[in-house]
Amino acid sequence: MNSTVPAFTQRIRSFVPRQGRITAGQEFALENYWSEYGLDTSIQYDFAQVFGRDAPIIVEIGFGNGESLATMAAANPDNNYIGIEVHRPGVGHLLMKIKQGNIGNLKIYNHDAIEILEKHFPDNSLSGVHLFFPDPWPKKRHHKRRIVRASFVEMLVKKLKPGGYFHAATDWENYAGHILEVLSTAKGMSNTSATHDYCERPDYRPLTKFEQRGIRLGHGVWDLIFTKV
DSSP states (O other): OOOSOOOOOSOOSSSOOOOOOOOHHHHHHHHHHHHHHBOOTTOOOOHHHHHTSOOOEEEEEOOTTSHHHHHHHHHOTTSEEEEEOSOHHHHHHHHHHHHHHTOTTEEEEOSOHHHHHHHHSOTTOEEEEEEESOOOOOSGGGGGGOSOSHHHHHHHHHHEEEEEEEEEEESOHHHHHHHHHHHHTSTTEEEOOTTSSOBOOOTTSOOOHHHHHHHHTTOOOEEEEEEEO
């Protein structure tokens, strides 16, 4: 397997590629742990072989620094987790967490999530897809950059197993309403909320430090969970 972290060259979609400051520890992790926990975009994997078992696959799009994803994977050893993130500092940070925690059920792609979902996962193969606190692109002229749109949901319906779920969380009420509208009008998806809108945060989604601070300040967080029917 190629041990070099791939450079991102795709066109801008729902994010702006940026390097950001990378620490010595993150750089060390990228250089030394990628070959063990990273996934090469040039390879079409059999994920049962990658993880050494056949277990439910949960994908997280844009995991940031990976703290909550590492916590979730460690707390749910019966699932296999795959995180997708374009920014190298976050990838390096998660690699450190995986190594420190000896987390064997978590692998990483460093690439555009849309392309990975389209090209690297068979249809009807995913048990869950998570999208936690994506860039809300709050300015109206930037709304077209939001990742949750009709074409994205159509792809989710293809990739999820029957009964598989999509879980989004955001602290922007306007974006929450947008996500709810897109998902509610999509064919093949059903809202798990008893009130047909938002859900309580499930135990499997850890609270991030940013979220905890927002809650203390009275900020809202909206969770949406839809299943494939």
